[in-house]
Amino acid sequence: MSDLLLSAQHLTKRFGGLAAVNDVSVDLFRDRIHAVIGPNGAGKSTLTNLLSGDLPPTSGRIVLGGHDVAGRSPERISRLGLGRSYQKTNIFLPFTVWDNVRLASQASERHAAWNPLNWISAASSQRQVNQRCERALELAGLTARAHSVAGTTSHGEQRQLEIAMTLATEPSVLLLDEPLAGMGQAEAESMVALLLKLKADHAILLVEHDMDAVFTLADQLTVMVNGEVIASGAPESVRNDATVQAAYLGEDH
Structure with missing residues (x-):
């Protein structure tokens, strides 16, 4: 079972x-x-x-x-x-695919909201965040599109991106x-x-x-x-x- x-x-x-x-x-x-x-x-x-x-x-x-x-x-x-996607695609169209997923990964950090170190460190330097992002993109089949602007991707890829953002929260x-x-x-x-x-x-x-x-x-x-x-x-x-x-x-x- x-x-x-x-x-x-x-x-x-x-x-x-x-x-x-x-x-x-x-x-x-x-x-x-x-x-x-x-x-x-x-x-x-x-x-x-x-x-x-x-x-x-x-x-x-x-x-x-x-x-x-x-x-x-x-x-x-x-x-x-628990991760959830919606009927209407809910992504940041002007951002890259990578940045969309990284934002979701950052938001899942348990102390993301109040840890002062997060305010002064570059988002790109957060190793665990980036590792979750890479894994989510790979699972969703979007690794090759990581640096594409989300608004330029196809409708199907945008739905994949929303799932990748969900996966980034593990x-x-x-x-x-x-x-x-x-x-x-x-x-x-x-x-x-x-x-x-x-x-x-x-x-x-x-x-x-x-x-x-x-x-x-x-x-x-x-x-x-x-x-x-x-x-x-x-x-x-x-x-x-x-x-x-x-x-x-x-x-x-």
Whole structure:
């Protein structure tokens, strides 16, 4: 059995009388990709926001690395080993690829904010920061693009860069919100290959609309509709579930 790295139990998030997420549980294991699918408004991104600390849950428990992190800030959760990418690419376009990843690496330093030595030393001289940066770029397949301005790279490379920035914080758990959005076939195939490579050392929660990619990648599949889980299990079992087909996948799947 793979290591259980994150366990969320009975998560609920209410906005007034609306339950955007209602009693959802999910376990994330190293060397496994857990995909969450569903129509727009199903609660997938809200679930991701709860796990990452971008939103506090109304109720429920999230255990990461032995710590109950429900309601903690994104910064504290990140330092416990969780990395997250967003639907919208979130990078510094005027900076080089290297500088984007180095900033993420610097931010993960436990005492980065208040250590006076960091104020007077050149960022390029911080050995551990640079080593994390080099490793993240290599994992993401961007070493050859390190000195390119981020704004001049392709859409697919920018999505890879966002993942590289996440990897620079050395997470054990990755939350990836639609990493294939807007990609052509070749870029999507490269991203699928990258995620398959990353899963060996990480637990991955994948929110994605590309069903071909989902069924290629997922070891576990959860389907959400109107904030609730309607099915969860092995991908083939979920694919053949009549309720899922009626609510989301349709006859072609």
